[in-house]
Amino acid sequence: MGSVAFNLETCARPNIIALQPYRCARDDYKDDGTNTLLDANENSYGPSLSVDLSTNHEAGESTLRLAGLNRYPDPHQIELKQLLCDLRQSADSSTALKPDNLFIGVGSDEAIDSLIRCFCVPGVDKILVCPPTYGMYTVAAQVNDVEVVKIPLEVEGEAPSFDIQPTKIQAKLKDDPRIKLAYICSPGNPTGKLVDPVRLKTLLEYNWNGVIVLDEAYIDFAGNKESLAHWVNDYPNLVVMQTLSKAFGMAGIRLGLAFAPSGIARLLNNLKAPYNISSLTSALAIQAVSKPGLEVMRSHRELIIQQRERLVRELPQISRIGRFLGGYDANFLLVEMLDRPKSLDGRPDNKTAQAVYSQLAETKGIVVRYRGNELGCTGCLRITIGTEQETTKLLAKLEEVFREIP
Numbered sequence: 442m443g444s445v446a447f448n449l450e451t452c453a454r455p456n457i458i459a460l461q462p463y464r465c466a467r468d469d470y471k472d473d474g475t476n477t478l479l480d481a482n483e484n485s486y487g488p489s490l491s492v493d494l495s496t497n498h499e500a501g502e503s504t505l506r507l508a509g510l511n512r513y514p515d516p517h518q519i520e521l522k523q524l525l526c527d528l529r530q531s532a533d534s535s536t537a538l539k540p541d542n543l544f545i546g547v548g549s550d551e552a553i554d555s556l557i558r559c560f561c562v563p564g565v566d567k568i569l570v571c572p573p574t575y576g577m578y579t580v581a582a583q584v585n586d587v588e589v590v591k592i593p594l595e596v597e598g599e600a601p602s603f604d605i606q607p608t609k610i611q612a613k614l615k616d617d618p619r620i621k622l623a624y625i626c627s628p629g630n631p632t633g634k635l636v637d638p639v640r641l642k643t644l645l646e647y648n649w650n651g652v653i654v655l656d657e658a659y660i661d662f663a664g665n666k667e668s669l670a671h672w673v674n675d676y677p678n679l680v681v682m683q684t685l686s687k688a689f690g691m692a693g694i695r696l697g698l699a700f701a702p703s704g705i706a707r708l709l710n711n712l713k714a715p716y717n718i719s720s721l722t723s724a725l726a727i728q729a730v731s732k733p734g735l736e737v738m739r740s741h742r743e744l745i746i747q748q749r750e751r752l753v754r755e756l757p758q759i760s761r762i763g764r765f766l767g768g769y770d771a772n773f774l775l776v777e778m779l780d781r782p783k784s785l786d787g788r789p790d791n792k793t794a795q796a797v798y799s800q801l802a803e804t805k806g807i808v809v810r811y812r813g814n815e816l817g818c819t820g821c822l823r824i825t826i827g828t829e830q831e832t833t834k835l836l837a838k839l840e841e842v843f844r845e846i847p
């Protein structure tokens with residue numbers, strides 16, 4: 442199934458294919474707690490911290506593994522990878538996700554950048570993005586001297602679908618063989634909308650020597666729609682990125698991941714810095730994706746979805762709030778600010794959106810995101826769903842702002 446033209450050996454950069462990954466002595470001799478470790482120039486006396494970590498029961502020494510901070514972290518993270526595979530394994534899939542299907546990075550931002558470094562020769566190759574979309578694809582491309590080709594989401598019409606346009610994307614890929622990666626965000630940022638899996642399949646069936654990168658940063662907010670991570674075993678050129686920064690509420694530890702066919706995952710792992718994931722990050726990530734952590738994630742997600750539904754009900758009661766654009770599949774809403782009340786035929790308006798954005802921040806202490814300049818998002822703010830209290834405050838302060846601005 443999928444693209445038969447895809448050939449990892451010719452698609453990835455030759456220097457990455459040829460790369461000999463960094464090896465450490467502990468690849469040969471594991472740190473099982475019995476060896477005297479004099480191989481990595483660490484400090485056997487321990488970390489320079491004034492607390493006695495070996496007896497720090499309050500912080501949960503065994504859970505957080507603080508006492509081992511003088512040692513380099515595990516470069517392979519197999520325990521965490523297995524938990525992530527278990528989490529995303531699908532009953533629909535005959536092939537199990539395995540740790541060798543995974544790359545783990547410092548946020549999914551590292552995966553975005555690593556994919557570009559793996560596949561795109563600077564100054565020669567290109568990536569494709571579908572605006573309006575997450576800005577880091579373009580930033581990472583520019584840092585790597587890689588050109589960005591844009592095929593917008595469907596934004597035409599009175600109620601734009603904000604879905605991908607597979608026919609136009611395919612035509613562009615056919616036209617430009619230098620495009621190596623196509624980044625697709627589902628649910629989209631800032632659209633908050635899942636991509637139609639049928640359209641995605643059309644794209645995955647297209648025969649080209651490049652990789653579709655599906656960014657599922659917000660997938661856990663998308664109702665009962667499950668992640669498509671298990672598709673990486675069906676399509677040779679699909680990578681699915683996720684993160685612990687959103688539904689898991691762990692943006693501070695910086696942990697993101699990419700499920701990929703094992704050949705692609707191997708290249709990404711070969712090119713990464715060996716110790717990119719700190720011991721603290723990995724210990725906390727293991728907690729978050731183990732059973733008790735998953736229960737917390739699911740209960741927080743439920744609360745976020747309740748507040749999202751509340752905003753969908755209550756925001757339109759404010760006279761100068763227009764439509765919700767995009768969808769309801771993420772932990773934010775994309776919403777129009779109108780120049781006049783709806784009853785007076787108000788239109789979405791960037792000046793109004795900018796005024797609401799700055800008044801909210803400067804006089805009401807609420808920071809949202811202005812998205813009016815994004816394609817198809819005229820007059821829009823992107824509002825993250827907060828706690829019940831934060832939602833109450835937001836609704837009250839928005840009403841006040843609309844009384845204060847022209």
Ligand SMILES: Cc1ncc(COP(=O)(O)O)c(C=O)c1O
Pocket residue numbers: 547548549550551575626629630656658683684685686692696697
């Ligand atoms: C669509 C999308 N992908 C990736 C990221 C980055 O996530 P991380 O914190 O894992 O780097 C974000 C963050 O806002 C995002 O919106």
